[in-house]
Amino acid sequence: MNPTTLVYVNSHDEKEIDRLRKTIEEKQEQIEELTVTIENLKAEVDLFQHRYNAHVGRHYLELEKVDLETKEYRLRLQLKRENLSEEEIEKRVESCFREIRSRISAAEEYKEAEQESESNKLPDEEAKYFQSLYRRLAKRFHPDKAENSKEKKRRKKLMPLINRAYNEQDVKVLERLSIGDFELTLQFESSAAEKREKLQSELRSLYRVTSELRSEINRVKAGRTYQLKQEVEKAEENGQDMLSSLATDLIRKVKSGRSQLTRLVKMWHQTGRT
Numbered sequence: 001m002n003p004t005t006l007v008y009v010n011s012h013d014e015k016e017i018d019r020l021r022k023t024i025e026e027k028q029e030q031i032e033e034l035t036v037t038i039e040n041l042k043a044e045v046d047l048f049q050h051r052y053n054a055h056v057g058r059h060y061l062e063l064e065k066v067d068l069e070t071k072e073y074r075l076r077l078q079l080k081r082e083n084l085s086e087e088e089i090e091k092r093v094e095s096c097f098r099e100i101r102s103r104i105s106a107a108e109e110y111k112e113a114e115q116e117s118e119s120n121k122l123p124d125e126e127a128k129y130f131q132s133l134y135r136r137l138a139k140r141f142h143p144d145k146a147e148n149s150k151e152k153k154r155r156k157k158l159m160p161l162i163n164r165a166y167n168e169q170d171v172k173v174l175e176r177l178s179i180g181d182f183e184l185t186l187q188f189e190s191s192a193a194e195k196r197e198k199l200q201s202e203l204r205s206l207y208r209v210t211s212e213l214r215s216e217i218n219r220v221k222a223g224r225t226y227q228l229k230q231e232v233e234k235a236e237e238n239g240q241d242m243l244s245s246l247a248t249d250l251i252r253k254v255k256s257g258r259s260q261l262t263r264l265v266k267m268w269h270q271t272g273r274t
Contacts, residue, residue: 066254079093
């Protein structure tokens with residue numbers, strides 16, 4: 001191979017590496033924007049879920065419990081008319097409503113389980129990896145190290161997300177944002193061909209993550225909680241308090257259900273005395 005050919009090959013490799021660098025930078029910015037979008041969406045949905053649970057959810061749970069007890073006492077009375085013993089009656093009742101009762105119990109314990117999961121710590125090895133990932137991203141995206149106002153603004157949007165992911169031990173978010181850090185990738189590669197291959201691999205990962213993020217955004221927006229959130233916000237724009245209306249209707253149903261349940265319990269106790 002003569003020197004002219006060698007220079008041409010090197011020049012071609014460098015041009016391809018530069019092209020890959022630029023494409024990776026563009027794709028990384030796109031991932032950053034999509035990550036901010038999905039995390040903000042999830043935060044909005046979580047906030048609405050807490051609001052919904054406080055206003056409406058607890059009344060739905062109460063109504064479910066009243067409905068369950070009502071069905072249980074109706075079955076008890078029916079089985080009593082068939083002359084079954086109380087032991088047999090209780091076995092039948094337990095068997096018929098076991099699944100519903102388990103679901104209600106799980107819902108009642110959800111908050112406690114959620115609090116326990118938040119306090120869980122990562123294993124030592126994962127914790128070290130997680131901290132290393134966080135430090136690298138915090139250094140890479142620190143606003144004070146931005147070269148211009150546009151870059152500083154971009155980093156100011158990302159740092160709260162990075163800090164939140166760290167506090168919530170969300171490794172997935174930090175890993176997504178770390179993909180495409182090609183300067184770190186290239187420092188271990190020697191030849192132009194190796195650099196090019198590594199960059200191509202990083203780019204494929206970026207395309208995959210971009211697709212995953214878009215799918216996740218669509219999935220959240222199609223979810224029942226997000227759809228209800230949209231309905232509630234639209235009603236509020238028209239001066240209607242949809243959650244309060246739902247809560248009032250549920251309270252009325254719970255009250256009515258309790259009256260009916262009280263009558264059934266009384267009838268059951270009366271049959272026990274006959």
